[in-house]
Amino acid sequence: MNPLLSRLQPYPFERLRQLLGSVTPNPAYRPISLGIGEPRHPTPALLKDALCDAVQAPAGGLATYPATAGTPELKQACATWVQRRYGLTLNPATQILPVLGSREALFALAQVVVNPRAFADRADGTEPVVVCPNPFYQIYEGAAYLSGAQPWFAPSDPARNFAVDWASVPEHIWQRTQLLYTCSPGNPTGAVMPLDEWQMLFELSDKYGFVIASDECYSEIYFRDEAPLGGLEAAAKLGRSDFKNLIALTSLSKRSNVPGLRSGFVAGDAELLKAFTLYRTYHGSAMSTVIQSASAAAWLDEQHVIDNRAQYRAKFAEVTPILASAMNVALPDAGFYLWAEVPPAFGGTTGGSDTDFARALYAQYNVTVLPGSYLAREAQGFNPGAQRVRMALVAETAECAEAARRIVQFIQSPN
Secondary structure (H helix, E strand, C coil): CCHHHHHCCCCHHHHHHHHHHHCCCCCCCCCCCCCCCCCCCCCCCCHHHHHHHCCCCCCCCCCCCCCCCCCCCHHHHHHHHCCCCCCCCHHHHEEEEEEEEEHHHHHHCCCCCCCCCCCCCCCCCCCCCCCCCCCCCCCCCCCCCCCCCCECCCCHHHHHEECCCHEEEEEHHHHCEEEEECCCCCCCCCCCCCHHHHHHHHHHHHHCEEEEEEEEECCCEEEEEEEEEEEEHHHHHCCCCCCCCCCEEEHHHCCCCCCCCCCCEECCCCCHHHHHHHHHHCCCCCCCCCHHHHHHHHHHHHHHHHHHHHHHHHHHHHHHHHHHCCEEECCCECCCEEEEEEECCCCCCCCCCHHHHHHHHHHHCCCEEHHHHHHHCCCCECCCCCEEEEEEECCHHHHHHHHHHHHHHHHHHHC
C-alpha cells in the first residue's frame, strides 16, 4: 500500500458520525441537518432538459468516448461566462479545461504541480510544502500528503473574519512552497479576499515560484451588491494577463444546484493547463459528452443563478437575525454557511466547546451542525475552529428557520 495514505485524517463528516453515533436524538423533533454543504434548491429545468436532449442526440450522446480536453462548445461556453462575469477574454483552447467538479481538480492539480523529490539531496528529510488556509477544505491537506508534500497551515485572524495572515508565513516555509491553496469566498467563513491580498500572493509567487490554486466554487452566492473578486480578475487588474502560476477552479454544484452532475472547469496559466491536460489524459478524467452538453447550457444561462442567489439572500436575511439573538454570528460576504461562535457556557476551557455544543444540540433538539475544529488543524498552538460551528443553510427557508429557532431555544435554556 502507498505509505502516504497513512497520513490522511478522517474526513469531517466521518468524525461527525463518530461524535453523534452513540447519541439518541430527541424524538419530539424531526431531524434537521445543517451539517453538509450540499445544495438542496431545485435543479433548473433547463439543465435537466439539456441532459435529456444530449442523451437522445443522434451523434454523440453516450455512444462515444469523451475527449479529456473537452468539447469546443463547452469550452466556449465557459469562456463566455468568464467574459460576462469577470470581463476577461480567455483562449478556450489553451486557458480552459473542463473537470469533474472542483473537488476532483483541486486534488489532481497537486499531483501535477508538486515535485516530491525537489529536496531529495538534503539529508534532513525536507519535503516540499503546500500552504493552506486554516480553517480550510480538507481536500487541500489530502492532496498535499498524497503528492509527497507537507501541508502547512497559515495563521488566521479571528478578528478579521479569519482572514489568512500570509505575511506571517516564515521565509523558510516559502522557500519550500510549491503550491498554495486559496478559497475565496471562503469555506467555512464566507470571507472574500481583497485585491491587496492577491497582490501580496502574486508577489510571493513571483519570488518563490509556487503555483496558486484559487478555489472559487462559492463565487456566485453572495450578499453584497458587488460580486466577489476572482483570482483571474485580480491578476488582470494588476497587469498579470498571462496568469502566470495561477489556476482558478470553479463548479456548477453551488451555482446551479447540481452537485450530482460533477461538473466544473479550471482556467488560467496555459502552460500549467497543458501539463494538467496531459496528467488527466492518463488519469481518465474525461467528462461525459452528455454532461458537457448540459454544462454548456448551464454556463450560458444566468437567470437561474440570479434566482438561486435571491433565494439564499432571502433565507439568510430571515435566519441570521434569529441566530444572532443568541450567538455571535453575522452575515458572511458570500457562500451558504454561517460560521458561528459557541457560547462560553458550553464546556471548553477558554470558550465554548464546538464538539460539546454539536453533540448536545443533536441530542436535545435533533439539529446537526458541524464542529469548527473538524474544519481546521492546530497550528502555531491554536485550532481556529475549536470554538465555532459551521451551519450550512442549504435547505428551504422554513426548515433553516426552524433549525435556528431550536438552536436559540437550546442556548437560552440548556438542559
